[in-house]
Amino acid sequence: MIHRIMNSKTAPTPKLEPDRYPSRGGLPAQLSKRLDPVVYAAENSPAPIERERVKEYEQQGFLILENLFSDEEVHHFQQELERLRRNDKIAASGETIIEPGSGDIRSIFRIHQISPVFKKLAEDRRLAGLAQYLLDDEVYIHQSRLNYKPGFRGKEFYWHSDFETWHVEDGLPAMRTLSMSITLTENHPANGPLMLIPGSHLHYVVCEGETPANHFKSSLRKQEYGVPSDHCLNQLTEAGGIVTATGKPGSVILFDCNTMHGSNGNITPYPRSNAFFVYNALSNRAVDPFCDQPPRPEYICSRKTIAPVIVAPKENND
Numbered sequence: 001m002i003h004r005i006m007n008s009k010t011a012p013t014p015k016l017e018p019d020r021y022p023s024r025g026g027l028p029a030q031l032s033k034r035l036d037p038v039v040y041a042a043e044n045s046p047a048p049i050e051r052e053r054v055k056e057y058e059q060q061g062f063l064i065l066e067n068l069f070s071d072e073e074v075h076h077f078q079q080e081l082e083r084l085r086r087n088d089k090i091a092a093s094g095e096t097i098i099e100p101g102s103g104d105i106r107s108i109f110r111i112h113q114i115s116p117v118f119k120k121l122a123e124d125r126r127l128a129g130l131a132q133y134l135l136d137d138e139v140y141i142h143q144s145r146l147n148y149k150p151g152f153r154g155k156e157f158y159w160h161s162d163f164e165t166w167h168v169e170d171g172l173p174a175m176r177t178l179s180m181s182i183t184l185t186e187n188h189p190a191n192g193p194l195m196l197i198p199g200s201h202l203h204y205v206v207c208e209g210e211t212p213a214n215h216f217k218s219s220l221r222k223q224e225y226g227v228p229s230d231h232c233l234n235q236l237t238e239a240g241g242i243v244t245a246t247g248k249p250g251s252v253i254l255f256d257c258n259t260m261h262g263s264n265g266n267i268t269p270y271p272r273s274n275a276f277f278v279y280n281a282l283s284n285r286a287v288d289p290f291c292d293q294p295p296r297p298e299y300i301c302s303r304k305t306i307a308p309v310i311v312a313p314k315e316n317n318d
């Protein structure tokens with residue numbers, strides 16, 4: 001389907017960009033095939049992790065790397081997590097997402113830009129170096145955020161494929177993007193850990209419905225569009241089951257942009273706070289959205305601030 005793009009902010013010269021992953025826009029809910037590789041690195045290129053783990057990632061669409069960061073590093077991240085949460089300027093920035101109902105902070109975006117601690121973490125070889133390998137390209141941060149998922153009243157993140165949103169609403173052309181979620185507090189079975197569906201990344205889940213204007217203002221609090229139909233979700237879980245990603249603080253959940261995931265609410269007293277960095281291949285930068293809405297704001301989707309991540313030299317991480 002050729003998708004004629006008229007971005008309201010640019011001159012009316014329509015750009016033809018093939019929409020390889022059409023979704024919403026009146027289409028029926030269905031599973032279609034992934035058209036892109038999962039691991040872009042050549043088979044024989046030297047890998048920063050064991051080869052069988054690369055295979056595991058390719059087959060299931062995610063990997064849990066336990067205890068990647070030391071207790072001391074985690075403590076440093078947790079202090080920064082708290083500092084940002086208490087920062088009035090950030091709370092009033094209009095870029096902070098508040099939990100529906102409780103007024104607690106749900107997410108803070110652009111942490112690779114507003115926090116030197118998280119900027120250094122985004123450039124850490126253990127993360128950015130691995131992203132460069134898997135995507136076989138230089139990488140930049142498409143989006144970064146802290147998800148606090150506070151205790152007592154932390155709300156769920158309904159099932160979704162990030163790529164469906166990042167393609168339709170942000171204009172990422174191909175599945176050459178991955179997320180790294182660093183656990184900053186204990187992610188245990190009861191406090192709303194990330195749930196992922198193994199193998200779901202190999203199907204593109206076409207979603208029903210349209211994209212409302214300013215959708216991000218509601219979707220980041222409670223996502224109702226760009227979510228799979230019950231039937232599609234059933235097909236995916238019947239084939240792959242559901243894995244709950246638990247882990248001590250300092251573990252990393254690495255998942256492909258198209259892996260179906262979600263997380264339940266958190267009514268325990270224990271927050272489930274994670275830092276997320278979304279690494280996108282420099283060759284896959286956002287074009288105009290594949291929907292009839294203007295581009296989402298810069299704090300959610302890097303468009304003007306695209307700079308390749310300079311991966312920290314090895315000695316920084318010893």
Ligand code: 6CS
Binds near residue numbers: 157
């Ligand atoms: O819309 C987005 O970009 C965000 N929404 C979710 C639920 N996950 C990815 C991303 O943070």
Ligand code: FE
Binds near residue numbers: 160162261
């Ligand atoms: Fe997500």
